Amino acid sequence: MGKKQRPSPQGIRGVAVLPQGFEEIGCQELQALGAKQVTPLRRAASFEGDMACLYRLHLQSRLPFRLLREMARFRCDGRDSLHKGVQQALDWERWLHPSMSFRVDVTGNAPGLNHSHFTALQVKNALIDLQRALWGRRSSIDLDDPDLCLHVHVHRGEAVLSLDGSGGSLHRRGYRAAVGAAPLKENLAAGLIRLTGWDGTSPLTDPCCGSGTLLIEAAAMALQRFPGLHRNFLLESWADFEGKLWDSEQQRARTRQQPAQAAPQIIGYEQDHNIAQQARDNVSAAGLEDVITVFEGDFRDAPPPEQHRGVVVCNPPYGVRLGNSAELEKLYRELGEVLKNNYGGWDLWLLSGNRELTGSLRLKAKRRIPVSNGGLDCRWLHYELNRRSPDSSLRKD
Structure with a gap:
């Protein structure tokens, strides 16, 4: 099947998806929480850090909609290379067992992959084909409450496969069951x-x-009441989740309150x-x-x-x-x-x-x-x- 690109415990690369116009202060927040090599993008910022930093960002950051952890990059100039690249991107036997549900979000395009829904379907098919070959059965798709949320960005002949650590938008803090007629996120x-x-x-x-x-x-x-302290995250079920480190970062956030x-x-x-x-x-x-x-x-x-x-x-x-x-x-x-x-x-x-x-x-x-x-x-x-x-x-x- 080819060599898997396994995530490293150090040098994690990621992207914070931000509101338009908030890229600069979004970068400042990421840096204040320990992220390195922070670079503003359009409605986003890229960053690097270790696993502790990634956990800290999920718990303490206030500005991102989503935090995406990059897992693999591969050539993508059409359906065939996307199919192959997805299957070889990770050790899926470890990351996506058929007992788990998943969702695929897609941005960008490539030749023959001009619609995000169609591209997401190709990613899903690649993973299901692999699961059937390995186990003879497949995962279910759950758009609302998946066990694993994948994000694929296709641009200029390359695809970036990332994991969404929350699954749902981070702007939803959980306190706002009641909103006015024109709510501010x-x-x-x-x-x-x-x-x-x-x-x-x-x-x-x-x-x-x-x-x-x-x-x-x-x-x-x-x-300093942090939004992530009272929510559940998909990253807690990742294959390389570090429970003690997560507990340590939670305690770190609590002591700052x-x-x-x-x-x-x-x-x-x-x-x-x-x-x-x-x-x-x-x-x-x-x-x-x-x-x-x-x-x-x-x-x-x-x-x-x-x-x-x-x-x-x-x-x-x-x-x-x-x-x-x-x-x-x-x-x-x-x-x-x-x-x-x-x-x-x-x-x-x-x-x-x-x-x-x-x-x-x-x-x-x-x-x-x-x-x-x-x-x-x-x-x-x-x-x-x-x-x-x-x-x-x-x-x-």
Whole structure:
């Protein structure tokens, strides 16, 4: 059958799949967690590390959608070379027994392999043919809950076969059973918070908090509550899984967690009763009910904050999925007025998918960072709100 390319316990190569516009800070996160040779790609970053690093990334990273561990590379200029390359890529007797289910995800193309579904079918057939020759029986395909998730990327005459360590998208933290009408993905929210430079020592407020995702990701970041500690991973059933090393990395992540008392004031406002309750349910599911306060009501009626510095984060409706133009123009105009009058000295970061609405704020952005939110071209806008005098919150008009 040819020589198998067996994975090495050292020098693991991998790819982190990232939200568009977050490649740079995604690389910074990978490096902070011990990854080496980190290189930004389009909506991704490549990296190298040992097995401990790979485990650490699964447990502690906040930004990736997926973490792919490269297992083999081989020539792929059509169906025949793909079939042969897949069969020789790994010691499949060790990695994929017929009692296990699997799934194949494909990106890229080659001559005669122009559709990802068709290419995935060829990969599946190659493995099933091999299993039948070895055991006389085959694995089943499970798209939702497989035992092994394979990823094949085909590009310029080469195929890269990788293992997906989670099987499902890492943006799903598990705390968000309840979401609003236009939810912000959890890893995107974490990336937005990271871009603000907020260090978790000053207060943070979201005047239109919706289901609370920005608040939850900010609080989790401030207290170093890591998203991977409360989920199961497919890597735990890999043939070369190292249980003691995995336990060690879990313990390492747990010891970094901070108590709720270490968090600054983190509050949100939501005037819709049902959505406010959703936010509270999500906060509770995340174990952050002692850290985050969600007020049911209009932020325009809220008293000015006592602190004279902090960060306001906001993902108001853009008019694409929610709201109508006249109502939204009024919302943005009054949001700008409240922030200028009551939050002087604070920094505002607002996710905008509509330049006309953003203009209604009557504020001048200091920085504009392009990001993609659910396929929408957006900007993460930074405003420095004029500093108010210390007694301004006591004045009456």
